[in-house]
Amino acid sequence: MIKNIPPMGWNTWNTFAENINEELVLASAETLLSSGLKAAGYEYVVVDDCWALRERDKDGKLVPDPEKFPHGMKYVADALHKMGLKFGMYSCSGAMTCASYPASLDREYLDARTFARWGVDFLKYDYCFKPVSADGKNLYRRMGMALANSGRDILFSGCSWGMDDTPAWIGSTGANMWRSTPDIFDTWDSVKDLFKRQYHILPYGGVGCFNDMDMLIVGMHGKGHVGLSGCTDDEYRFHFAAWCMLASPLMIGCDIRSMDETTKQILTDPVLLSIVKDPRGNRPYFLFYYGNEDLPVIVRALDGGDVAVGLFNLTDGRANVWVTADDIGVPVFSGKTLIGKEAYTGEEGRFVNGTLSKELPPHSCAVWRMKVVNA
Numbered sequence: 001m002i003k004n005i006p007p008m009g010w011n012t013w014n015t016f017a018e019n020i021n022e023e024l025v026l027a028s029a030e031t032l033l034s035s036g037l038k039a040a041g042y043e044y045v046v047v048d049d050c051w052a053l054r055e056r057d058k059d060g061k062l063v064p065d066p067e068k069f070p071h072g073m074k075y076v077a078d079a080l081h082k083m084g085l086k087f088g089m090y091s092c093s094g095a096m097t098c099a100s101y102p103a104s105l106d107r108e109y110l111d112a113r114t115f116a117r118w119g120v121d122f123l124k125y126d127y128c129f130k131p132v133s134a135d136g137k138n139l140y141r142r143m144g145m146a147l148a149n150s151g152r153d154i155l156f157s158g159c160s161w162g163m164d165d166t167p168a169w170i171g172s173t174g175a176n177m178w179r180s181t182p183d184i185f186d187t188w189d190s191v192k193d194l195f196k197r198q199y200h201i202l203p204y205g206g207v208g209c210f211n212d213m214d215m216l217i218v219g220m221h222g223k224g225h226v227g228l229s230g231c232t233d234d235e236y237r238f239h240f241a242a243w244c245m246l247a248s249p250l251m252i253g254c255d256i257r258s259m260d261e262t263t264k265q266i267l268t269d270p271v272l273l274s275i276v277k278d279p280r281g282n283r284p285y286f287l288f289y290y291g292n293e294d295l296p297v298i299v300r301a302l303d304g305g306d307v308a309v310g311l312f313n314l315t316d317g318r319a320n321v322w323v324t325a326d327d328i329g330v331p332v333f334s335g336k337t338l339i340g341k342e343a344y345t346g347e348e349g350r351f352v353n354g355t356l357s358k359e360l361p362p363h364s365c366a367v368w369r370m371k372v373v374n375a
């Protein structure tokens with residue numbers, strides 16, 4: 001399955017970890033529909049780690065925990081499909097999953113077939129408890145082949161955290177997305193850390209195998225498994241804008257059943273969603289003025305000649321962030337300039353004297369979707 005836009009959905013892990021069950025999953029799915037999130041493109045409902053019994057059955061098959069999923073996984077899949085959603089599940093390439101449940105090492109073909117029979121559309125595949133003697137790329141190639149021969153179209157979501165030179169081989173495994181980072185936490189420091197890790201790995205993402213910067217913490221406000229201190233709304237806006245600009249898959253991690261209006265507005269911002277879903281699939285790039293890595297600019301050329309421009313302030317103070325039109329391929333001698341609508345505020349922005357600049361509060365950003373027009 002080739003996806004030309006990053007997969008979008010909701011995942012159980014960030015908030016619920018092992019506290020998952022059928023009722024939670026189906027209620028969250030209903031919320032995707034009733035809140036407009038599905039209409040905005042969030043279509044995968046992913047059950048992460050901790051869904052299985054601690055041991056396989058006598059035939060070696062994975063068994064859903066009957067207390068958590070009393071009707072089994074096919075029932076969940078059927079219910080999601082009826083809602084027009086897609087069903088994601090989780091396993092691991094090592095001896096156990098990260099939370100110590102049975103994993104798929106040496107059972108790749110059996111497990112892929114089981115997932116296919118259940119109606120699974122997406123498999124997140126982790127990297128915990130990997131034997132030292134095993135070769136990571138071969139483990140992912142095995143599962144890639146097993147899924148491709150499972151009889152069902154299953155999106156393969158690699159999760160080896162960028163380890164063991166993942167970017168060099170992940171595209172060869174059949175994975176449609178690859179986790180480039182360690183786990184996210186609901187703090188500004190975590191967002192900043194994962195963001196800065198992208199400076200050197202952008203060339204490895206894109207259509208065919210998207211660079212997954214990990215699940216979203218937008219709207220968690222310190223609640224749930226990776227909750228910690230939480231972030232301000234500006235920091236959540238920064239986080240979401242950055243993930244969209246960098247074409248990361250967007251997997252919501254908060255409890256959407258109780259999300260507030262600001263959270264919903266961030267997650268459905270039409271300007272940012274048009275950028276992350278751009279059909280042209282061009283790779284975004286960073287610009288650093290005078291080498292300053294704390295005031296980065298991200299640019300992405302879009303379908304039809306538009307361009308997305310994002311100014312980001314990683315510092316703890318207010319800062320003026322700027323970009324020149326020359327750097328995005330629209331020099332002054334072209335007789336052209338750029339104008340467009342800002343995400344979140346809807347305000348009009350324009351390059352003046354070949355420059356776009358804005359004073360930004362700490363940990364905030366401004367992103368525009370712009371058109372090239374006569375100067």
Ligand code: GLA
Nearest residue numbers: 013048049098099126159183
């Ligand atoms: C790893 C992954 C997380 C999550 C947990 C589950 O840490 O990176 O995204 O899936 O395992 O145990």
